[in-house]
Amino acid sequence: MACGRARFSRLVEYEVRTVGGVKIGFIGLTLEETPTVVTSSGVAGLRFLDEITTVNNLVPELKKQGVSAIVVLLHQGGRTAATVVNDKTCPGLNGDIVGIVDKLDPAVDVVISGHTHQEYVCTRNGKLLTQTGSYGRIATKVDLTIDPVTRTVLKKDANNIVAVNDVGILSGGTLPDGVVPLAKDSEIDAFVQNYEKLAAPMAGEVVGKISEPLDTTRSPAGESTLGDVIADAYLFGTSDASFDKPAQIAFTNSGGLRSDLKELDVTLGELYNVLPFSNSVVLMDLTGIQLLRLLEQQWEKPQYSGNGRVLQVSDGFTYTWAKSKPAGAAPGEGERVVTGSMKLNGAPIEMDKIYRVAVNDYLAAGGSNFTVLLEGANLQQGGIDLDIATAYFKAKGIVAKPALNRIKSVK
Structure with missing residues (x-):
C-alpha cells in the first residue's frame, strides 16, 4: 500500500x-x-x-x-x-x-x-x-x-x-480428539463481562419475531432467506412519502450480512450481529439498462465466483439468469441475465425507464466492483441500515420466511 x-x-x-x-x-x-x-x-x-x-x-x-x-x-x-x-x-x-x-x-x-x-x-x-x-x-x-x-x-x-474455553458450547459437550480446553484470561474475561452487562438491556430488547430461522445459505440461484428479509427492510425504510422519490427496488450484498437469525424472538443485539457496520442506506435513480448491467456485474471480471456475489433483492423484483452462459466475461460484456426476465411486480423492466433503487453506501460507492451504482443519479440518504431493519421488524410483528422465488436460474 x-x-x-x-x-x-x-x-x-x-x-x-x-x-x-x-x-x-x-x-x-x-x-x-x-x-x-x-x-x-x-x-x-x-x-x-x-x-x-x-x-x-x-x-x-x-x-x-x-x-x-x-x-x-x-x-x-x-x-x-x-x-x-x-x-x-x-x-x-x-x-x-x-x-x-x-x-x-x-x-x-x-x-x-x-x-x-x-x-x-x-x-x-x-x-x-x-x-x-x-x-x-x-x-x-x-x-x-x-x-x-x-x-x-x-x-x-x-x-x-x-481454541475452546467452554466445552458446553460444543455439540454434545465433548472435546474433539487432541483438543485441550484453554483457560480464560481473567482480566479480559472480566472486561468483556462488564460491557456485556452494560449492553444487556439494549441488546436483549425483542424488536420482532420470525416464523422460522433465517440464514445466509444461498439457493442454487444465489438467494437467501435472510438476504431477502434485509432487502425487504431496506425497501420498507425507503419507500414512504417522507422521501422525495420513494424506492421501488432494494438490493443488499450477502457479504454485509455477518450472522444468522436463529431464534424466533429477534433481539436488537441479534440484528446488530447481522448488520454491524452502521452502513447508510442510499436512494438513487437507475435506468432499466443500468439495472441489467448491475446484475451482469455479479459474474463479470475482475470479481466473480459461483453465485457468491449475487445481490439479494427486495420483494416484487424478480429475474432469471442462465447457468449455460459463462461467468467471467469482460466488464460490460456479461449476458447471463435472461432477456426479458427482469420484472417489477410482474411488469417487465423497461430499459429506458428510470427506477428508484435503495442500496447501502458500500454498494453505492462501487464496492465489490458494482461500479454501475456510481452512475446513480439524484442520491438521497435513507438512514442507518440497523435502524431501518429494527423499524421493519417492529412494524411487521412476525416476519415470515421468504419462499426464495425472486431469483431463478436455468441451465
Missing part, C-alpha cells in the same frame, strides 16, 4: 525481530483489491499495490539486514476441501492466494494468510501457507528450525490449534 495520508505515515513496510538469536523479517500486506471490498471513503488517496511485486522487491533489503527467515502476513486467502482441522494434505487448495504464493521469491519461508475465513496448513512451492479461520476460534503455531551460522531454515512446520 502506498499513501499520502499523515495518519498512515507511521506504518512500515516490514519489521525485523530477533528470536532465539536469529533475525526474522516480517512483511505485512493487505490485498490489492482492498478498494473493492471496503467503503471507498475509507481508502481515498491510497494506492494498493501488487502483492507479489511488493514482497519480492523487499526481499533483497531484508537479506541485507541479515534475516534468516522471511514471514509474509497477507490479508488474502484460499480454500481447501478438507473436512477436519489441520489436514496438512490441503486437498483441493484453490483461491487467489495460490497464484501469489507460487510467484513469491524463494527466500520467503512462511505465508500467513487471511480474508477467506478458512482453516488450513499447507506446503506450497516450498513455502508454509497457513490460515486460522476466523473470530479467534483457531490459533496457528509455527515452528522454524534455523541454523544460526548459515542463517538458513532447516525445517518448517505449523499446526492449527482449536
Whole structure:
C-alpha cells in the first residue's frame, strides 16, 4: 500500500525481530483489491499495490539486514476441501492466494494468510501457507528450525490449534480428539463481562419475531432467506412519502450480512450481529439498462465466483439468469441475465425507464466492483441500515420466511 495520508505515515513496510538469536523479517500486506471490498471513503488517496511485486522487491533489503527467515502476513486467502482441522494434505487448495504464493521469491519461508475465513496448513512451492479461520476460534503455531551460522531454515512446520474455553458450547459437550480446553484470561474475561452487562438491556430488547430461522445459505440461484428479509427492510425504510422519490427496488450484498437469525424472538443485539457496520442506506435513480448491467456485474471480471456475489433483492423484483452462459466475461460484456426476465411486480423492466433503487453506501460507492451504482443519479440518504431493519421488524410483528422465488436460474 502506498499513501499520502499523515495518519498512515507511521506504518512500515516490514519489521525485523530477533528470536532465539536469529533475525526474522516480517512483511505485512493487505490485498490489492482492498478498494473493492471496503467503503471507498475509507481508502481515498491510497494506492494498493501488487502483492507479489511488493514482497519480492523487499526481499533483497531484508537479506541485507541479515534475516534468516522471511514471514509474509497477507490479508488474502484460499480454500481447501478438507473436512477436519489441520489436514496438512490441503486437498483441493484453490483461491487467489495460490497464484501469489507460487510467484513469491524463494527466500520467503512462511505465508500467513487471511480474508477467506478458512482453516488450513499447507506446503506450497516450498513455502508454509497457513490460515486460522476466523473470530479467534483457531490459533496457528509455527515452528522454524534455523541454523544460526548459515542463517538458513532447516525445517518448517505449523499446526492449527482449536481454541475452546467452554466445552458446553460444543455439540454434545465433548472435546474433539487432541483438543485441550484453554483457560480464560481473567482480566479480559472480566472486561468483556462488564460491557456485556452494560449492553444487556439494549441488546436483549425483542424488536420482532420470525416464523422460522433465517440464514445466509444461498439457493442454487444465489438467494437467501435472510438476504431477502434485509432487502425487504431496506425497501420498507425507503419507500414512504417522507422521501422525495420513494424506492421501488432494494438490493443488499450477502457479504454485509455477518450472522444468522436463529431464534424466533429477534433481539436488537441479534440484528446488530447481522448488520454491524452502521452502513447508510442510499436512494438513487437507475435506468432499466443500468439495472441489467448491475446484475451482469455479479459474474463479470475482475470479481466473480459461483453465485457468491449475487445481490439479494427486495420483494416484487424478480429475474432469471442462465447457468449455460459463462461467468467471467469482460466488464460490460456479461449476458447471463435472461432477456426479458427482469420484472417489477410482474411488469417487465423497461430499459429506458428510470427506477428508484435503495442500496447501502458500500454498494453505492462501487464496492465489490458494482461500479454501475456510481452512475446513480439524484442520491438521497435513507438512514442507518440497523435502524431501518429494527423499524421493519417492529412494524411487521412476525416476519415470515421468504419462499426464495425472486431469483431463478436455468441451465
